[in-house]
Amino acid sequence: xxxxxxxxxxxxxxxxxxxxxxxxxxxxxxxxxxxxxxxxxxxxxxxxxxxxxxxxxxxxxxxxxxxxxxxxxxxxxxxxxxxxxxxxxxxxxxxxxxxxxxxxxxxxxxxxxxxxxxxxxxxxxxxxxxxxxxxxxxxxxxxxxxxxxxxxxxxxxxxxxxxxxxxxxxxxxxxxxxxxxxxxxxxxxxxxxxxxxxxxxxxxxxxxxxxxxxxxxxxxxxxxxxxxxxxxxxxxxxxxxxxxxxxxxxxxxxxxxxxxxxxxxxxxxxxxxxxxxxxxxxxxxxxxxxxxxxxxxxxxxxxxxxxxxxxxxxxxxxxxxxxxxxxxxxxxxxxxxxxxxxxxxxxxxxxxxxxxxxxxxxxxxxxxxxxxxxxxxxxxxxxxxxxxxxxxxxxxxxxxxxxxxxxxxxxxxxxxxxxxxxxxxxxxxxxxxxxxxxxxxxxxxx
Ligand SMILES: *Cc1c(COP(=O)(O)O)cnc(C)c1O
Numbered sequence: 001x002x003x004x005x006x007x008x009x010x011x012x013x014x015x016x017x018x019x020x021x022x023x024x025x026x027x028x029x030x031x032x033x034x035x036x037x038x039x040x041x042x043x044x045x046x047x048x049x050x051x052x053x054x055x056x057x058x059x060x061x062x063x064x065x066x067x068x069x070x071x072x073x074x075x076x077x078x079x080x081x082x083x084x085x086x087x088x089x090x091x092x093x094x095x096x097x098x099x100x101x102x103x104x105x106x107x108x109x110x111x112x113x114x115x116x117x118x119x120x121x122x123x124x125x126x127x128x129x130x131x132x133x134x135x136x137x138x139x140x141x142x143x144x145x146x147x148x149x150x151x152x153x154x155x156x157x158x159x160x161x162x163x164x165x166x167x168x169x170x171x172x173x174x175x176x177x178x179x180x181x182x183x184x185x186x187x188x189x190x191x192x193x194x195x196x197x198x199x200x201x202x203x204x205x206x207x208x209x210x211x212x213x214x215x216x217x218x219x220x221x222x223x224x225x226x227x228x229x230x231x232x233x234x235x236x237x238x239x240x241x242x243x244x245x246x247x248x249x250x251x252x253x254x255x256x257x258x259x260x261x262x263x264x265x266x267x268x269x270x271x272x273x274x275x276x277x278x279x280x281x282x283x284x285x286x287x288x289x290x291x292x293x294x295x296x297x298x299x300x301x302x303x304x305x306x307x308x309x310x311x312x313x314x315x316x317x318x319x320x321x322x323x324x325x326x327x328x329x330x331x332x333x334x335x336x337x338x339x340x341x342x343x344x345x346x347x348x349x350x351x352x353x354x355x356x357x358x359x360x361x362x363x364x365x366x367x368x369x370x371x372x373x374x375x376x377x378x379x380x381x382x383x384x385x386x387x388x389x390x391x392x393x394x395x396x397x398x399x400x401x402x403x404x405x406x407x408x409x410x411x412x413x414x415x416x417x418x419x420x421x422x423x424x425x426x427x428x429x430x431x432x433x434x435x436x437x438x439x440x441x442x443x444x445x446x
Contacts, residue, residue, distance in 0.1 A: 004046040006428060008406045008435075009057040015039040016054025035169075037062075037410060038403055045072035048427030050408060058406045059435040063424045065410065066233070066265045066377070069292035069334075070343060071426025076333040077295040084329035091325070093122070094318045100328030107335050108303045111274050114283035119309035122301050122323030126264035126290035127155025129300035130227070132317060133286050134159060136302060137225035137258035140311035145222045147214050149186040151235030151414050154227065154262055163227060165235065166414055182218045184210040186232070187240035190370040190381060194388060203243030211251050220255035225286075230276035233265030236413030237379035237420055239372055245280045252285075258308060260286045264300070265377070268292030269338045269425060272348035272375030279374060295334045299327035343425045347375035353429060354378045354421060357436050365443065367394060373421075379412070380419045390415035394446060401442040407435045 015023065022041045040052035045068070050058045063069055070077070084100065093101050105120035112118065121136075123129045134146055146163065148154060154163035156170060162177035164170050171177070187206035192199040199205055214223065230245060232238040252259040261284035266276035270292055273279055277287070285308055290300035298321075302309070338344065351374060358380055362368040369383035382391045382398070395417045402409050412420045419439075423432055 004044055004049050004051055005057065006047050006049055006431060007057060008049075008059050008431070008438075009055075010406050011055040014052075014056060014404045014406065016052065016056060018053040022053065037399075038408060040403075047071050048424060048431040056406060058408050059431050059438075060427065061407060061409045061421050061423045061432075061435050063422045064296060065291065066270055066422045067291045067296050068424050069268055069270055069376075070295055070337045070341070071424045072296070074295050074334070074337055074426070076337050077297075077330045080329040080333040081297065081326050084326045088325060090321070092320055093323050094315075094320075098325050098328075100325050100332065101323040104299075104301070104323065104328045104331045105303075107332065108289065108301055111335070112287050112303045113275060113277050114305070117306040118303055119306045120301050120303040121309065121317050122299060122328070123319060124298045124300060124321050124324075125155070126262075126288070126300050127157040127160040128319070128322075129264070129288045129290055129302050130154045130163065130260075130262060131157060131159045133227070133260045133262075133288050133302045133304075134225060135317070136286065136304075136309060136312055137260060139313075139316070140308045141224045141256060141258060143222055143224040144180045145182060145218050146180060146224055147182045147184050147218060147226045149184050149210070149228055149232075151186055151188065151232050151238060152183075152227075152229065153232065153234030154229075182214070184213045184226075186210070186235075186238065187244040188236075188238050189241050190238075190372070191388060192241070199241075201241055203241035203245070204247045206241055207244045207247035207251070210248065220257055223255070223257045225258040225260050226252055227260040227262055229262045229264075229266065230280065230282075231266050231271060231374060231377060233377075234412050236381065236415075236418040237373045237377060239374065242280070245277070245282050249282050249284070258285045260284060260288060262288045264288055264290040268334070269343045269347050270375055270377050270422070271373075272344060272351055274338070274344055276374065293334065294327050294331040297324070297327035297330035299324065299331055346425045350376040350423060350425065350427075350432065351378065353432060354436070357433065361440055361443070367391065367443075376421070376423050376425055378421045380421075381413065382417045382419065390417035392416035395419060397446055398439065398442055401446070402439055405438050405442065407438050409435070409439070 109118040148163040162181040286304035370381040
């Protein structure tokens with residue numbers, strides 16, 4: 001197959017006629033609960049470009065929600081996954097194990113923060129891995145309660161819906177939810193400013209506020225685990241104030257509570273570190289990964305301290321497909337690509353480029369309340385001019401116009417007013433800046 005040309009190109013209006021046909025077939029065949037962001041259907045994708053079925057080439061600033069971090073259909077991944085496909089597609093690791101699974105576990109034990117003895121278990125989706133992290137923490141502590149945070153997103157299965165904060169669209173009408181889940185206040189610097197400058201900048205103070213809630217409403221004696229995204233994804237790319245995560249971790253360790261970092265969205269070079277916890281120098285007890293792990297092959301993992309990971313009895317963990325051999329081959333190729341191509345440093349470069357450009361836009365436009373994030377995980381929070389009041393309407397219009405102009409960009413945030421950028425690290429500077437230029441022009445127009 002010929003290489004996909006790395007330029008934005010509109011061959012038809014968006015959506016084009018082939019996409020329109022597929023949109024009609026989708027509404028007749030697919031459950032409406034499964035929504036779609038983009039109005040076009042994909043045909044091919046590579047580097048920083050997604051080509052649709054009408055021959056439009058779109059700039060990819062979403063990476064399929066932080067999944068194709070190293071670039072879609074990355075060459076080494078394609079090669080290794082194809083090799084594995086020809087050998088065997090599945091045996092079930094719990095029946096006839098294979099080396100790829102063990103090699104992925106070894107790689108994750110090596111790459112995740114912390115030098116101690118570690119173990120890993122593999123699953124299929126981020127939600128499934130989060131559920132298993134909770135199982136492991138409960139088994140280890142012999143306690144039941146779990147604390148998650150305001151604005152958290154941990155998935156759509158029953159237990160993870162309970163951990164997730166936002167009702168619409170993730171939980172609305174889908175209860176009852178799993179019991180023994182409690183919520184604590186996050187550190188959200190942009191919005192905490194309302195409650196005083198100190199809370200916005202002092203992560204330790206924000207952590208103390210959360211710890212008081214946890215202490216009084218749950219109690220450490222009942223608490224198995226605290227789970228947190230080191231930078232919240234769906235919740236709005238919220239980077240907690242410095243000191244928030246270390247203070248929480250310290251409290252967990254002093255109180256026999258397992259600290260689980262959900263790095264499903266932030267992992268694998270995305271934030272300019274292999275894992276986002278490294279920015280705060282913390283070593284979580286358990287770390288949950290998925291999304292960027294295997295360039296789109298379904299795979300997820302829980303990695304952590306051996307003594308905790310080994311708490312569940314033999315055969316207490318598993319699943320038919322967990323650690324599928326093709327997905328494992330893709331993961332090993334993904335990790336190799338991150339290391340050999342210096343993609344951690346590339347993510348840091350992208351941060352500089354984007355923050356520079358978006359910072360200049362913010363200086364001229366008081367609808368841009370905040371520019372934040374790390375690495376190639378950058379967001380813009382849109383507000384009514386000069387206030388903290390969210391502007392979801394502007395966000396929606398901006399997204400729709402960007403999509404029509406051939407730029408794939410996503411929103412997020414509890415208030416639906418955050419534009420989030422998750423470009424693949426394989427994107428060129430030129431394409432990335434062109435995507436942002438398109439957004440700038442649209443923003444001026446609106
Ligand atoms: C996407 C996501 C999940 C859920 O992963 P799925 O593979 O969609 O089940 C969990 N946690 C975080 C932080 C995520 O971004």
